[in-house]
Amino acid sequence: MSVTLSGISHVVVAGAHCDDIAIGCGATLLALRAANPELVVSAFILTGGGTPREAEERAAVEAFAPGAAVTVGDLPDARTPAYWLAAKESLATFKKSLAMPADLVLGPHADDAHQDHRLLAELLVTEFRAQPLWGYEILKYESDLPRVDTYVPVSAEIAHTKSALIEAHYPSQNGHPWFDEEAFLALLRVRGAQCNTRYAEGFVVAKTVIVIGDMS
Template identity: 75%
Template sequence: MSLELSGLRHVVVAGAHCDDIAIGCGATLLAIREAFPQVTVSAFVLTGAGTPREAEERAALEAFCPGVSVTIEDLPDARTPAHWSAAKQTLGMFARSLTAAADLVIGPHATDAHQDHRLLAELLVTEFRTQPIWGYEILKYESDLPHVTTYIPVSDAQARAKSALLHQHYPSQTGHAWFDEEAFLGLMRVRGAQCNARYAEGFVVAKSVIEIGEHS
């Protein structure tokens, strides 16, 4: 069965690295923007500030979500667990800087093999205590694709636009073995087959609170 998402006003997206958000949930962001044109999107990225990747990330996120507010921090890539306190502090400052409460938080999932992804996933649940948190998956060399629990079907156009925007905006990453259209569309096709859609993105949702009917 499907549950319908309605009334979305403010979405927070978080990534450990510049490109995680777009790879993990780019098609979902396109679908959200299409369904909720007035939605506010606030993005937080733990690493990459002051590097060439920052400009890539800002341009990419603007392409996925025009008007997005982007915060990029400068923690050291691949070594964030050694900087737990700074990571916690910067995420806390970001959360407190939001002018409106988020309705939904999307970030990495807690069993991702990359230590930076795991750290951010663990911190997100400490800063966003009352929001649903969806953990996206990122295909990479490690065999760590999760058992996803939640599917967001996306249109063919949204799936292909995600791949095109990734290629357009992240030239620094296109040399990776996992960075190509077949990989991006292939994973979305697998997740689509699992939810009776052509394409979908999958998420790990560890906890859900669902209210039945109207709730004031």
């Protein structure tokens, strides 16, 4: 059983680190843009500002969603729980800066093994209370892939484009043994198998509100 998503004109994508958005929801972002070239995309990243990673991220987001607005914070990588207030205020300021409300928010899921991912997941729930909030998964060294409950099937072209763009845009991460096109494509294939298609991204969605018919 599947449902069709429509009426999405503004998407917020959020990541704790430069590369999280591309890894977690790059294919969904490409699919949303393919379905609606006018889609407005606003990206928020908690860390990496002022470092070489910021330039990588800005170029990558531009490749995934040309014209997207990108905000890169400068909290210290791997230490963000110690900067809870600064993180909260940074996200709140970003939300206030949005020209229009988001229709969909994509960010890390709450049970991710990385403390920075968990912190951002916790804050996103408090800042974006009226929007659907989907938690993406981040492939990495830890064995913390979640039991996803929501799938977004994508074309083979989008799956390959996502994997290739990630490997091309983040040279600073190439030293990680899991950071390559094959690994990213493999997870897309696994999630595709789980929803009876070839490639898909998976999400953890804590709350879903279904509106049937005209509620006005």
